[in-house]
Amino acid sequence: MISDAITRIKTVRKRIAEATRRFSRSPGSIRLLAVSKTRPVEDIVTVFNTGQTCFGENYLQEAVPKIEALRDYPLEWHFIGPLQSNKTRLVAENFDWVQSLDKLKHAQRLNAQRPKNLPPLNVCIQVNISGETQKSGVHLTDLPTLAQAIGELPRLRLRGLMTLPTLRHDFEQQRIPFRALRIAYFKLQDSGLVLDTLSMGMTGDMEAAIAEAATFVRIGTGIFGERESGVQDLSWTSKLKFGQITEN
Numbered sequence: 065m066i067s068d069a070i071t072r073i074k075t076v077r078k079r080i081a082e083a084t085r086r087f088s089r090s091p092g093s094i095r096l097l098a099v100s101k102t103r104p105v106e107d108i109v110t111v112f113n114t115g116q117t118c119f120g121e122n123y124l125q126e127a128v129p130k131i132e133a134l135r136d137y138p139l140e141w142h143f144i145g146p147l148q149s150n151k152t153r154l155v156a157e158n159f160d161w162v163q164s165l166d167k168l169k170h171a172q173r174l175n176a177q178r179p180k181n182l183p184p185l186n187v188c189i190q191v192n193i194s195g196e197t198q199k200s201g202v203h204l205t206d207l208p209t210l211a212q213a214i215g216e217l218p219r220l221r222l223r224g225l226m227t228l229p230t231l232r233h234d235f236e237q238q239r240i241p242f243r244a245l246r247i248a249y250f251k252l253q254d255s256g257l258v259l260d261t262l263s264m265g266m267t268g269d270m271e272a273a274i275a276e277a278a279t280f281v282r283i284g285t286g287i288f289g290e291r292e293s294g295v296q297d298l299s300w301t302s303k304l305k306f307g308q309i310t311e312n
C-alpha cells in the first residue's frame with residue numbers, strides 16, 4: 065500500500081537521524097537513495113512527494129521506461145545493478161549516477177557514450193569486499209589501479225565506492241565489511257583521488273554502515289515494503305506509452 069510508503073520513509077529518515085547522532089556523524093552527511101526496482105511509477109511519485117529525489121534501479125528493461133515516464137520530475141537516477149557491455153549506452157544516456165561500475169572496459173564505454181549535452185556521469189566503483197567469487201565488484205587488490213584509470217576518464221566523475229555485502233544480523237559482524245570499505249576509501253583519498261561518496265548500507269544494516277562513515281544508504285524494502293519474491297512483475301510496463309527499448 066502506497067500510504068504505507070509515506071509512513072515507512074519517515075521511519076527510515078528517523079533511523080538515519082538517530083544513527084547520525086549515535087555515531088557522531090555530521091548532520092545531513094548521509095543521503096538516502098530510494099531503491100525503486102520492481103516498483104511502479106505511481107509509488108515513485110508518492111515517495112517523491114515526501115521530498116525524496118534520488119532513486120536507484122537495477123534492471124534497465126524496467127528502469128528506462130520509468131525514467132522516460134517521469135522526465136518532468138526533478139529526479140536523480142542511480143544505476144545500481146549489474147552492467148553489461150551491450151547496455152552501457154542506455155545507462156550513459158539515462159542515468160545521473162552509476163554505482164555498480166567494476167570493469168575498466170565498461171567505464172571506457174560509458175565515457176565514450178555519455179551524451180555531450182549532459183554533465184559527466186557520476187560513478188562509484190563496486191567493491192567485492194568479502195572476496196566471494198560469485199559476487200560482482202572489483203577485488204580490493206585490483207581497486208587502486210582501476211580507480212586511477214577511471215579517474216582519468218573525462219566524461220566520468222569518480223565519486224567513491226559502493227559495496228553490497230552478505231546481510232548479517234549481528235551489528236558488529238555487519239560493521240566488518242563496511243569498515244574494510246571505509247579503509248579502502250581513505251587509502252584512495254590518500255593517493256590523491258578526490259572522492260566524496262561511500263555507498264553502503266541497506267534496510268537491514270544501515271546503522272552499521274552509518275557507523276562506518278557511509279554517505280549514501282540504499283533503501284528498498286524499508287521504504288516500499290517487501291518485494292514480490294521470484295520473477296519480477298513487469299506487467300505494469302504495458303501501462304506506459306513507451307516503444308521498444310533499443311539496446312546498444
Ligand SMILES: *Cc1c(COP(=O)(O)O)cnc(C)c1O
Pocket residue numbers: 099101122144145228266267268282283284285286
Ligand atoms: C535491492 C538493492 C538494495 C536495497 O535493498 P533493501 O534490502 O530492499 O533495502 C540496495 N542496493 C542494491 C545494490 C540493491 O540491489
